[in-house]
Amino acid sequence: MxxxxxxxxxxxxxxxxxxxxxxxxxxxxxxxxxxxxxxxxxxxxxxxxxxxxxxxxxxxxxxxxxxxxxxxxxxxxxxTPLYPVKKFTQKYQSSDKIHFISANVYQFNREYDRFIRLIDKYKPEMFLTMESNGDWEYALRKLEQDYPYQHKVTLENTYGMHFYSKLKIEESGTHYFVADDIPSIEAHLKTEDGYSFVFFGVHPPPPSPTEEETSKERDGDLLSTARRVIEIDKPVIVVGDFNNVAWSKSSILFRKTSHLIDPRIGRSFVSTFHAKYKLLRFPIDLMFHSEEIFIEDLKTLENFGSDHLPVYCEFFIDHEQEKKQEEKIDYATEKEKAEAEEMIEEGKKEDGERDAVVTEG
Structure with a gap:
């Protein structure tokens, strides 16, 4: 013993x-x-x-x-809820509530109908899929009537990404911050009640013995996103499979350099991976938001056959109350900004050597 x-x-x-x-x-x-x-x-x-x-x-x-x-x-x-944070309620000048689902669908998951039923059940105004390839794009066409606005990045390397929205996409684009096969989506949206905001979808590669030997590309991609975020003068949400945890150094650098808020603080871990093993589940599907955005609900949903649980979020936009959330923002020091820039350059130099087409197993 x-x-x-x-x-x-x-x-x-x-x-x-x-x-x-x-x-x-x-x-x-x-x-x-x-x-x-x-x-x-x-x-x-x-x-x-x-x-x-x-x-x-x-x-x-x-x-x-x-x-x-x-x-x-x-x-x-x-x-955890044990950590005290100030709660905010929706006011008359706030936007209507907005809902989204973010899901790493697992490229080799063939249970398309389970995911479609999930979308039909919760009816979010928008949803993001990661690891979605041509087969997933084809399967999701039946949702396009309800989600007329889309931004699609169809890849077969497990880094494909699709964004579907009922809200009008005024403009959108795809970024390849550190590698030409790792996309991020930037979509500028406008709600029916006239509120504009920007949605980022990200999915950098993880450091692991089976994928990338180092975290350089992951960290460089995330910090590049942060650098882009601070150029935007609109409410911002960054969502996706970060392949990272909120307490890691690069996540904290991301939060500080982007001037965004981590809604998990004072709420819960929202652990998503691995969907099949509850005791070995990590919170790697993250989201961050600017001070104009107020989170009402953030949770995981039921498994639909992927190795990740989907994340569900309900939020509203309020420009009148935004100053009340400024205390939640941590700002990077000059040293941290320099470190972030160095990590971005290291990420660009790293050669991931990924296959253009990945097969299961």
């Missing part, structure tokens, strides 16, 4: 320390994804210590586990 307990303690210490090393290799970045699981496993190991055989180093290990637990908890508590 002592060997098991000691091994778990050492493992938890390593997983806690690895992300502190500012290296882009996936070995150092992937432990960030499991912070929730690491926290609970730390508590489990601490309890296990009381059943381990007496040992002269037991209480040193128990003390270390307490420190590890506190370290992770201080970070995670911000993303």
């Amino acid at each position: 002592w060997i098991l307990y000691l091994s778990l303690t050492v493992l938890l210490l390593i997983l806690t320390l690895l992300p502190k090393i500012q290296h882009s290799h996936w070995i150092f970045r992937t432990p960030e994804f499991g912070k929730i699981q690491i926290t609970f496993f730390t508590l489990f190991t601490f309890i296990l210590g009381f059943f381990a055989a007496p040992h002269e180093y037991l209480w040193y290990c128990q003390g270390l586990l307490v420190l590890i637990f506190i370290h992770h908890s201080v970070i995670l508590i911000k993303y």
Whole structure:
């Protein structure tokens, strides 16, 4: 029992320390994804210590586990209802409520009708699909009558992206910030009651042993989006499969350099991946918004066959109350801005070497 307990303690210490090393290799970045699981496993190991055989180093290990637990908890508590944030209600001068669904559909998922039924059930004004290829585009044509405005980026490399809207798209474009096969969508929309806003859909590649060796492209793509966001003088929402978690260094840099707000703070983790394994689920489908946008609801929806759960959001726009949310914005220092620019350049230089057509398995 002592060997098991000691091994778990050492493992938890390593997983806690690895992300502190500012290296882009996936070995150092992937432990960030499991912070929730690491926290609970730390508590489990601490309890296990009381059943381990007496040992002269037991209480040193128990003390270390307490420190590890506190370290992770201080970070995670911000993303729970226990963290106090000011709530806002819709006023007479606010826009009508707007709803969207963001979903990584998983390119090889053939259960198109389940996703279509999901859209029919919740009837969002707009929805974004990621990993949507030609087959998905064809399957979703039956929704085009209800969603007459679209922006499509059809790819077979698991980075295709489609945006459908009932709201008028006044203009839209596709960005390839760091690589010519990793798109981001920028759509300028106008509501029926006259409110304009900009919707960004993003899906950068993850650092992992099966995909990208480093996080350079991911971080460069996200920070390039942030640089574009601050050029826009309209309410902004950035949504997608970030392949990142809200507490990572690059996510925090994104939030600070874009001057956007993370709606998970004071709300919940909204964990989406992996859809089939509840205990091994990470919050990597993120969203951020400007101070004119007020989030009423943010949650995951039921699985439709993908490896990601879809994200559902309800929000309204209010220019009269926007100053009340300014306190939620953190601004980057000059040093952080310079670091973000450096990460963008590193992302552009990185060669992802992805196949143009990816097959399952």
